Amino acid sequence: MIAQIEKHPILSLFVCTILLLGFSLYFLPVSIMEARNFVSAREMLTDNNWLLTTFNGEPRYQKPPLPTWITACFGYLFGYQTVWALRFPAALMVFVSCLGTYFISKDIFQNKNSAFIVALVTLTSLYIVAIIFEAPWDIYAHGFMILAIYGFFKILTIKTFLVKYYLLFAICLTASILSKGPVSIYVLFLPFLISYGIVFGYKLKFKFIVKLIILIAIGFIAGSSWYIYVRYEDAQSFSKIAIEETTRWKNYETKPFLYYWNFFTQSGLWTILALTGLIFPYMKRRVENIKSYKLVLCWTLIAIVFLSLIPTKKTRYVMPVLLPLSLVIGFYMNFQIKNFKNLKSNYHRLPIYVTFSIIASVGLAIPFALYFVAEDYDLKLWILFLVGFAIIYYLSSLIFKFLKHKKLKLSFYAVVALYTSFGILLVPFSKPLIKENFETIQELNNPEFELYYLGYATPEQIFYNGDKIPNILKNIENITKGKKEVFVFTQNSDLNTIEKIKAHFEVSLYKIYDFNSDEINASGYNTRLHQKLYKLSPK
Structure with missing residues (x-):
């Protein structure tokens, strides 16, 4: 079965995404950010406000309309009060984000199995999942941008002219700007450009530079077209909202410069591995491609510095940094999978043992914890509870078993399967515990x-x-x-x-x-x- 999963990594990644997020689309309450976005999508359909977007009948130009357009289309097909349908496009963008890290790491590692592991790390990072409920429009901007960066990476590294990568870059750059303005350019694209220049340098011919400038200009102009239109059609409201948003970025929820520097903890269960992967003196002797490792390390750290320079800070703003961070974790996992059995000291295995043991222990503990709050469960939920308990117990046991026999890749897949099973089996149990x-x-x-x-x-x-x-x-x-x-x-x-x-x-x-x-x-x-x-x- 593992061989078939690795043989079809993209399909397997899509299935994992649906399994992890599918039940959440039904059961979790609508958050304040989701409600704002869903109402704007509904009013596109009911009031035909596809360009001059509104919320409760009032102008809402704080965010560009592309995610709202997509959500409105799903609302049209399935009903604009159908929460799972309104959430489904954001879940698809999680898959798109994972695809971006998969393709980039596939080029870096020259191995689709290593790239698949990176994509699974991306998918199971805490805030990658949480962001689609806390601020679902963010995942569009960063998902499109990671694909744009992949296209740009291919343009820089291949010797032949392939129009598909130019189109991928231009279209995804445009889509990112139309999703959340220049935010993702600032926090993902510019750090990548700087990091690539630091590590590899730019030795580009004049004609090539001209092509890139034209391509970037097209993306900027197309992405900014909505802002230009709104500025022309409703200048007064646009200016008022622009002033309010600028003031918020300067004065609202200001935090100290070092606020984001625990960013690796936002990867959730991969926290210890992320921290280990960020330690350059340790990693530099253990990676096969030191320049590529330097690229993703610089990319991650420069992105954090850029975020830290902005006075307004919220935990969810760190989410895009988890995309290059998953590649950093990928380098560490790649080293461990290849050398785990032959490492001379358990000291080098310690981050793996601690991380995997914690997630397995949590898996064993959660069903017992749920039992004590299960008085409101009906027969169907009790059956699901028993089935879920058996599956979670089995997967947790597999993690320990594979660790004991030093089969790290199998243990990693068991961890991902256990994490995915939480989404399938545990989320429905929250339903009776929530006042709706x-x-x-x-x-x-x-x-x-x-x-x-x-x-x-x-x-x-x-x-x-x-x-x-x-x-x-x-x-x-x-x-x-x-x-x-x-x-x-x-x-x-x-x-x-x-x-x-x-x-x-x-x-x-x-x-x-x-x-x-x-x-x-x-x-x-x-x-x-x-x-x-x-x-x-x-x-």
Whole structure:
């Protein structure tokens, strides 16, 4: 079976992606970032706002539209309230990102099995998976960019002119800019350019340089076309949003320069191997292609420096660095797989023993932990629990067995299989443990409820409502003229204290909605998701 998996690495990688992420597309609650993006995609379909993108009817030009276009197409096919369909394109972009690291490492290692291992490391890195739920549009920009870098790498290294690599670079560069502006150029492409120059140098002919400049210019112009269009069609809104975004990048969530320098921990289960792979004095005597190792090492570190220079810092912004980091880990894994049996000292095997033992031990412990919170499970979940327990126990045992016999590659595949099984078997168990009060808001989306908000309507509310929720104060005149009963969501405001409202309506508290999705303690309680619903009856 292993031979067949390695014989078809791309198909195997695709299957692993679907197995790892498939159940998550169904069961996890919609996050705030997802809700914003899904609402924009829905309004593309309902309002035909394909270029002048909106959120809740208001201009939303903070992000370019390509991911929203793709999501809207899936929403059109499967329904714009179908969460798994809206998430599926982002999951595909995880696969695309893994393809990028696969192709680059295949050229570096000249071995598709080594490249397959790198791609699996990419797929199973913690924030590669988490990013599609926390900020799903980021994966588009970085996924397209890693493919663009592969095309650029081929252009630099092959002697013959092959138009497919030029097209790949230009198209993916354009797609990356249309996904999140120049972010991925800054954090991935520029560090790669600098690293390649440091390690290999640029000995390019004049005609070749001209071709590259033209190619990059085409990508920039095509990628910037949407910004130019919006700037022309809605200059006032565009300028206002641009100023707000610029201010946020300077002043919002500012962190110290060294904030990202634990970046290797974001690879999750590969943390120890990533840290070991980054130690140049140790690795330089153990890699077969020292220049290529220097390239990916410099690429990773320069990307972190570039990120650190930006005042605004969030943990999720470090995600693109995990792409070159997976190649660093690949160099270490490649050394270990080739030499694991013959290493003279267990000191050199220690990072492998610790990493693989931890993941296997977690696998053995998780089913027992789930048992104690399983009182709400129905018969189907209990059956899945027992099957999952058996599979996870078996895979954990295989990891220890293969380590004992020093069969590292088989142990690595067992680790990946165990990690993948968590996505298949464990995510459904979270369903009974989550309060899904957002679903109840759908009862308000009917002709009997004319719904408005005052102050702040959460993106999750707007998504689950299935339609826009207008601002009550902006529509008060039309409402009073119509003499109709309406309902208003608000977070902190007392509607009886607002002159415009109490002059025309009898105000009564109709219901309180708590949209916090988890049973969490008071210190972690999100007041943003605690909303009052008032009924306004004409006097």
